[in-house]
Amino acid sequence: MTIAELRERAAFEAEEARKIKDKVDEESRGMNEDEAHQFKQHLDESERVEAEADRQERLEATEARQNKVKERQVPLEIATGERISVVKPNLFRFGELRAFKGPKAEENAYASGKWLIATMMGNAVARQWCRDRGIEIRQSTESRVQTEGINTAGGFVVPDVMERSIIDLREEYGSARKNCRVVPMASDHSVIPRRSGGVTAYFIGETTAITASDKSWNQVELTAKKLGALTRMSTDLSEDAIINLADDLAQEMAYAFAAKEDACCIDGDGTATYGGMEGIRTRMIDGLHLGSYVEAVTAGDNWSELDAADLLAVMAALPKYARRGAKWHCSPLAKVAVFDRLALALSGMTAADIAAGAAYKYGGYPIEEWAAMPTDDSGATLNDKIMLFFGDMRLSTTLGDRRGIVLKKSEERYLEYDQIAIQATERFCVVHHDIGGAAAATRGPVVGLLGTS
Numbered sequence: 287m288t289i290a291e292l293r294e295r296a297a298f299e300a301e302e303a304r305k306i307k308d309k310v311d312e313e314s315r316g317m318n319e320d321e322a323h324q325f326k327q328h329l330d331e332s333e334r335v336e337a338e339a340d341r342q343e344r345l346e347a348t349e350a351r352q353n354k355v356k357e358r359q360v361p362l363e364i365a366t367g368e369r370i371s372v373v374k375p376n377l378f379r380f381g382e383l384r385a386f387k388g389p390k391a392e393e394n395a396y397a398s399g400k401w402l403i404a405t406m407m408g409n410a411v412a413r414q415w416c417r418d419r420g421i422e423i424r425q426s427t428e429s430r431v432q433t434e435g436i437n438t439a440g441g442f443v444v445p446d447v448m449e450r451s452i453i454d455l456r457e458e459y460g461s462a463r464k465n466c467r468v469v470p471m472a473s474d475h476s477v478i479p480r481r482s483g484g485v486t487a488y489f490i491g492e493t494t495a496i497t498a499s500d501k502s503w504n505q506v507e508l509t510a511k512k513l514g515a516l517t518r519m520s521t522d523l524s525e526d527a528i529i530n531l532a533d534d535l536a537q538e539m540a541y542a543f544a545a546k547e548d549a550c551c552i553d554g555d556g557t558a559t560y561g562g563m564e565g566i567r568t569r570m571i572d573g574l575h576l577g578s579y580v581e582a583v584t585a586g587d588n589w590s591e592l593d594a595a596d597l598l599a600v601m602a603a604l605p606k607y608a609r610r611g612a613k614w615h616c617s618p619l620a621k622v623a624v625f626d627r628l629a630l631a632l633s634g635m636t637a638a639d640i641a642a643g644a645a646y647k648y649g650g651y652p653i654e655e656w657a658a659m660p661t662d663d664s665g666a667t668l669n670d671k672i673m674l675f676f677g678d679m680r681l682s683t684t685l686g687d688r689r690g691i692v693l694k695k696s697e698e699r700y701l702e703y704d705q706i707a708i709q710a711t712e713r714f715c716v717v718h719h720d721i722g723g724a725a726a727a728t729r730g731p732v733v734g735l736l737g738t739s
Contacts, residue, residue, distance in 0.1 A: 289346070290411075292339035297410035299332035383529070385451045385536035392529060397421060398448035399528025402535065405442040406519065406695045406708060421445050441694040441711070448532060449690050452540045460544025461656045462551040462716065465613065465679040469508070471688045474713065476508045478684065508686035510713040511561035515542040518705045539691065539710045548658040551683065551716045566683065566718050567660075567672040570734045578722030579672060579734035587669040587737035589623035597628070600676045600735050601649055608731035611678035613652045615732075617659035620674055625653055651676070668737040677732030682720045688713030 306325045310317050317325060386395040401421055404412035416423055424443040444452070457463045469478060490496055517538055519531070554560035555568055570578040580603050583595040604612060616624070625648045646653050662668060689712070696707040722730035 289339050289343050292335050294411045296332045296336040297414040299328045301410055303328035383533050385455055385533045395529040395532045398532035401445050402532060441692040444691040448536055451536045452691055455540035456544045459541050460548045461654055462547045462685055466683040466685040467680045468685045468687055471508055471510055471686045474510045477505045506717055506719045508715050508717060510686055510688035510715050512711055512713050513546055514709055514711040515539055516707060516709050518700055519708050521704050521706055543712055548656060552658040563716050569718050569721055570672050575722050577725045577729045579736045581736045581738045587739050589620055592624050594628055600733050603733045604677050605729055608678045608681055611680060613654045614648055614676050615654050615656060616674035617661045618655045619661040621653055621655050669739045671737050672734040673737045675732050675734040681731035683718045686715045
């Protein structure tokens with residue numbers, strides 16, 4: 287066996303001993319005779335193999351020194367007397383990192399790659415590497431219920447350094463988490479308070495008692511739904527590829543989750559496709575929230591027909607309390623076909639100004655582009671549909687975040703390709719609790735623009 291194989295074998299035996307110790311600790315008891323015997327066997331074997339690896343390593347080092355040609359030592363000084371700095375070579379990576387950012391991007395990606403190999407590939411050396419550096423290999427709670435073996439089909443909680451990159455990217459790609467109020471959930475079902483009314487002041491007569499009034503509250507219910515994404519990963523991975531492996535997997539998971547969260551937030555119809563969630567465009571036209579939108583001033587059900595009067599009508603309808611954090615919410619196509627078109631026609635803005643990013647505001651308010659918003663330029667499609675909306679979604683919508691990202695693997699699904707299946711899951715929900723009532727007098731903190739023919 288090679289030194290690397292010996293080290294891996296020693297780490298494997300130590301891991302088996304650790305499993306026995308963790309099991310009895312979890313059950314708050316001592317080891318029985320059989321467990322104590324197995325525990326000792328694993329530890330003894332780990333120490334024996336580790337000693338063999340040390341002996342072989344010393345032998346190879348001695349042989350290498352004896353066979354090495356003596357090289358002339360080059361002084362670490364140049365003519366000016368300045369010392370030459372000895373720079374540690376970069377970790378292996380190919381191309382620019384996209385998911386991991388910051389001064390420790392490469393180190394974080396490398397650590398995440400080591401964690402992936404330790405958990406998804408069951409590599410004992412990588413598990414020991416993670417343990418030595420304080421990187422927890424935690425099995426998810428639901429996986430501990432469903433499976434006994436930590437290296438089989440169990441799910442593993444993504445480490446902090448990797449999850450931070452996924453969350454950052456999810457907020458960069460998706461609009462729901464950037465614009466909604468995000469609330470962590472302690473359980474799959476949570477209830478948060480919502481103010482529904484306040485104290486009222488009354489005039490008081492000389493002999494009239496003061497009419498009592500109280501601040502009133504109701505509740506917003508959040509029920510988390512599990513969202514999953516499935517991808518493949520090669521079983522033949524080298525140490526040189528783990529940085530890019532972690533970077534690519536974080537990128538794909540973040541994009542998949544962000545796209546579905548946005549779709550649920552905007553166009554959810556309450557079916558299983560959207561985890562039972564209803565989107566804001568769906569809620570606005572369900573017949574119970576007629577005050578949540580205004581119709582186009584002139585007949586307009588495609589982007590070319592909308593004009594400044596339509597947008598002003600939406601702005602005028604928004605209550606004052608929601609204007610401080612208000613944004614325009616539209617599709618990338620609508621941003622160009624409506625806002626850029628009006629900016630070029632009315633404000634004297636040039637194409638160069640738009641290309642430089644100066645047109646990401648209209649009427650003094652930012653424009654938020656949602657890939658999930660409608661992009662059709664068909665009158666039949668956008669008639670009686672919400673084309674865009676304006677307001678502060680932090681006041682109208684709550685996104686419940688149940689738990690972190692969990693990864694699971696399957697070694698059988700893509701066996702013929704020598705690949706393993708990687709499943710990523712999260713739990714979340716989106717609730718639009720304040721989008722206006724049945725009349726204009728009860729408008730909420732967001733106002734939509736309804737297409738009309």
